[in-house]
Amino acid sequence: MYFSPLPSVQSTLSNASFALRFDMDSFEQQDFETHGLSFPAKLDKAVPKRRAEYLAGRICAQHALSMVGVNDFQVHAGQDRAPIWPKNVLGAITHSKGLAMAVVIGASAHKGIGLDIEHFMSDKREHDLQKHLLCDQEQAQFKLLSHVFSHPLTLVFSAKESIFKALYPSVNAFFGFEAAALIEFNDTQLRFEITKSLSDLVPKGTQVTVHYQQFENWLLTECYV
Numbered sequence: 135m136y137f138s139p140l141p142s143v144q145s146t147l148s149n150a151s152f153a154l155r156f157d158m159d160s161f162e163q164q165d166f167e168t169h170g171l172s173f174p175a176k177l178d179k180a181v182p183k184r185r186a187e188y189l190a191g192r193i194c195a196q197h198a199l200s201m202v203g204v205n206d207f208q209v210h211a212g213q214d215r216a217p218i219w220p221k222n223v224l225g226a227i228t229h230s231k232g233l234a235m236a237v238v239i240g241a242s243a244h245k246g247i248g249l250d251i252e253h254f255m256s257d258k259r260e261h262d263l264q265k266h267l268l269c270d271q272e273q274a275q276f277k278l279l280s281h282v283f284s285h286p287l288t289l290v291f292s293a294k295e296s297i298f299k300a301l302y303p304s305v306n307a308f309f310g311f312e313a314a315a316l317i318e319f320n321d322t323q324l325r326f327e328i329t330k331s332l333s334d335l336v337p338k339g340t341q342v343t344v345h346y347q348q349f350e351n352w353l354l355t356e357c358y359v
Contacts, residue, residue, distance in 0.1 A: 135161040135186055137193065141166045145237045146322075146345045146355050147247070152197035153235035154190060159188035169193055171208060187234065191227040194236035198225065202238055216302060216352065224358070226299050237356065245335065247358040248300030248344075252292040254351045260287040267291055270327060272315040279319055285353070290316060292355040293324050293344040296345065304335040314342070324355075 137156035145151035161182050166173045171192050176185040177185055195217070196211040202223065209217045209225070219225045225238040226249035238247050241330070264287060268276055272290075297314050314326040328340040336359075344357040
């Protein structure tokens with residue numbers, strides 16, 4: 135599988151991040167062996183696109199881990215599909231339409247980190263998905279955001295995906311988009327409030343700041359808790 139690094143795409147939360155652009159159509163099964171990665175049995179029935187995305191994400195993870203001195207470690211997935219990172223390391227992986235990225239940080243100061251890349255949705259898709267992604271509590275802020283950002287729902291969706299990844303280790307359960315509400319924003323950050331108790335570690339009222347950046351027709355969001 136052909137891929138090329140994207141050094142211009144960098145995390146704002148960690149010095150250890152790696153992004154790449156990959157060609158899904160050039161994927162071959164032997165690419166796992168070529169990159170020194172074992173093929174997970176749970177992907178036996180997966181389509182080539184899913185296998186290529188998994189491989190690209192793990193290549194990014196290997197590069198990001200090497201930046202913090204962790205080598206020869208494969209980031210496998212647990213039964214819940216969440217990546218399993220080395221001890222004392224927190225990380226996140228994302229991929230979307232031929233782009234992949236991974237970021238890692240030390241676990242001592244944080245409980246989780248979230249990362250998400252999204253390609254801009256069409257205007258129609260943004261309109262159609264609003265009722266599924268937004269809660270009543272954030273409608274006013276979302277309206278303000280729509281006046282200053284061209285694809286506001288893509289941004290909020292991506293931010294909530296990052297929040298889910300960051301909070302998952304503290305919740306250990308899936309939760310819906312209504313669990314986080316946008317309460318304020320600026321040119322580089324969005325702030326959300328958790329609308330219901332998700333666990334003892336994540337009570338109702340918990341606030342999470344999501345950092346965002348735009349490149350080409352893509353959005354990158356990230357946060358840690």
